[in-house]
Amino acid sequence: MGELFHKGQCFKFDELLSTNSYLTSLPADTHEGTIVTAGYQTKGRGQGENTWVSEKNKNLIFSILLKPHFLKASSQFYLSKAISLALADFVSLFIDNVFIKWPNDIYAGNKKIGGILIENVLEEQYINQCIVGIGLNVNQKKFESHLPNPVSLSQLTNLEYDIDDMLDTLTDIIEYRYKMLKDKEYKTLDENYTDFLYQYEQMASYKTDKEIFNGIIKGVESTGELIILDDKGACRKFIYKEVNFL
Numbered sequence: 001m002g003e004l005f006h007k008g009q010c011f012k013f014d015e016l017l018s019t020n021s022y023l024t025s026l027p028a029d030t031h032e033g034t035i036v037t038a039g040y041q042t043k044g045r046g047q048g049e050n051t052w053v054s055e056k057n058k059n060l061i062f063s064i065l066l067k068p069h070f071l072k073a074s075s076q077f078y079l080s081k082a083i084s085l086a087l088a089d090f091v092s093l094f095i096d097n098v099f100i101k102w103p104n105d106i107y108a109g110n111k112k113i114g115g116i117l118i119e120n121v122l123e124e125q126y127i128n129q130c131i132v133g134i135g136l137n138v139n140q141k142k143f144e145s146h147l148p149n150p151v152s153l154s155q156l157t158n159l160e161y162d163i164d165d166m167l168d169t170l171t172d173i174i175e176y177r178y179k180m181l182k183d184k185e186y187k188t189l190d191e192n193y194t195d196f197l198y199q200y201e202q203m204a205s206y207k208t209d210k211e212i213f214n215g216i217i218k219g220v221e222s223t224g225e226l227i228i229l230d231d232k233g234a235c236r237k238f239i240y241k242e243v244n245f246l
Helices: 003-007 019-025 077-091 153-157 163-182 186-196
Strands: 010-013 035-038 060-066 098-101 105-108 111-123 126-136 203-207 212-220 226-230 235-238
Touching: 003 163, 019 035, 019 060, 019 111, 019 126, 035 163, 060 163, 077 098, 077 105, 077 111, 077 126, 077 163, 077 186, 098 186, 126 163, 163 186, 186 212
Parallel strands: 010 035
Antiparallel strands: 035 060, 060 126, 098 105, 105 111, 111 126, 203 212, 212 226, 226 235
């Protein structure tokens, strides 16, 4: 692991309620780069009301404590971009056709292979601390039927992977992307995120609480809104949960 993660501790558990929740419970002076990983979460959390479902000891499940005091709250989506890119970079080491489905789900083709939950604590205009939860489907072969479109690396490659080795490699890549964020390489992060963006510049169907419409994703604002040019020529912007992919 890189310099950032040598400063923090790594807590490993066979089972936890949630790695994000455990990291939240640690003292305020806990070092940046501290990691909590678990073989299984009994109450794994996803975005909003969602849960993260994972078979025991089959997948990569962990949370990281970051303290990006340098990042303004108004720019917090860049943290989401950096983490999403790190996970997309990592998955791309093993397979092709890796995408970031806005805002930060990781897709292999049209199937979800990874998810990210970012919880920021703000202090005035800046981010005081951030807990990043990551779940990546690695060795799981069967998924619960209610999950819409899951897939794992093992299903795609017919290989088994060492979870601990994967954690070491992924945290190195996260540190690399986090350094880009510290160095304010926003233009590169924007370009790289767009390169991975799912359904970018493709006509597709979307749903709001009022309608279903067709449109083309044109990009993402620096503040995180998804930009869609609809089939009537209107440029529309959506925050998370305002629009669903069909």
